[in-house]
Amino acid sequence: MMMEIRSRFKTYQVDFVDSLQSIQQLAAQKETYFVVDRIIYDLYRDVLSILPEQRLFLLEALEEYKTIDTALLICEQLTAMPSKRNTHLVSIGGGIVQDVTGFVATSIYRGIPWTFYPTTLLAACDSCIGGKSSLNYKKFKNLLGTFYPPDVINIYFPFFKTLSNRDYASGLGEVVKFNVIAGQNRFNAIEKDIDLVLAHDYAVLNKYVETSLYFKKTFIEEDEFDQGIRVLLNFAHTFGHAYEVSSHYAIPHGLAVAMGMITANNISVQRGFLTADYAERIERVCNKLLQFIDMDDKWFALDVILNAIHKDKKQIGNSITAVLIKREQTLEVFHNIQETEVELAIKHLLEKRV
Known part of the structure; x- marks a missing residue:
């Protein structure tokens, strides 16, 4: 191809x-x-x-x-x-x-x-x-x-x-992210196939690598320099990058993105944008990936996470900016994420993790 x-x-x-x-x-x-x-x-x-x-x-x-x-x-x-x-x-x-x-x-x-x-x-x-x-x-x-x-x-x-289970699962973090933001039909597919992909079924994996690249291609050809629609691909990254930094990169990028999805979706649930049931389904898929790392609670101290978020280059002021799923599976950039919302989402992540 x-x-x-x-x-x-x-x-x-x-x-x-x-x-x-x-x-x-x-x-x-x-x-x-x-x-x-x-x-x-x-x-x-x-x-x-x-x-x-x-x-x-x-x-x-x-x-x-x-x-x-x-x-x-x-x-x-x-x-x-x-x-x-x-x-x-x-x-x-x-x-x-x-x-x-x-x-x-x-x-x-x-x-x-x-x-x-x-x-x-x-x-x-x-x-x-x-x-x-x-x-x-x-x-x-x-x-x-x-x-x-x-x-x-x-x-x-x-x-x-030759990848370790941890690094293989990390790659799948971005695959899951693409299929989540592509809408319910695409998420339904990866939800059904995630166990096959984790079992290294390369015929199924090939399909998801291709569809992930084609999905991303539509964004980067329209907005190559990240000035418009491409920013939506940063879904889960505000929190994912913070988890990478707070763990001193013990959490690899794709698994940090999976954790970022759980965090962002919990904030969407708090705001009434996303049903708890659908967020739970996404979380179950993410947790299948997160089984391959051990997490240390000290990485999730609120002050450490918030400090990492505010140092992220995507932040534009003192408020917290993040991409959230809104109603009907649309994505939107919000510049008013509250620290209390982040705190509740981190607590949810730690309580629900595998």
Whole structure:
């Protein structure tokens, strides 16, 4: 399957590939430079050992390295190559590798060609398209960033077989989110299929990766730079990002989003926007994902969560901004979320968790 996405920068494509032969072809081209998740390099050394050492950067894919310092290290090595604006950056890894290399690709020489191989389900079903790259700065998550999509995204499903249950479930957090905000029919489908997907039924998973990308494509082609409708895709992220920060990233992004959905939906129930029954159904699906992490109550101290929310770049003032599901499954941005509502929602999350 091949999907084309229109960007103001270029039209780029997503390919679902059956092999990694293209990596060998890229390695033979002297203008290519590779940034690879160190764990992926070790797991796939039989394929990736052909990458030339002088054109290879092995990245420790941890939040503490998703910084401008890492990006500058890569830039320094790129400037040593004979090629300049025709340098081709190839990145192989998950969202952290994507963020760092996307920032590099848009910055050096005012933009160079870039190919991305997502190795996590989270990157493949969501972040690989849309062009966002974000770096952490000091205590601020994703404060520095750009918009610049890859030229080509190659999705290779066997990568997902080496994911831990925790990271696999994290990818499904965004899949569930897309199906929740797409409306009741789509949620009914993922509710029915979630056990199959969790059991690694790759035929079913393939369907959900494709539909998630197609769903996101409609938003990013209309609003590439996050000035309008695309902001609705931030549903659950106000609270999800706060849980990531408060746990010092022990809660991975997709599972934090699942927790963010439970939190946001509880506020919708408090406001009479959403029935408790429907919110409970969504919560049951989310809790199937959350079974793969252990949670520490100290991560959910109200003052810690509120402090993380107020530091989030999406906040526009002293009030709390979040996307909520409103009546008839529509989504709306609210700028008047109250701290008392957040407190009740966190209590609900902790009481109901698996």
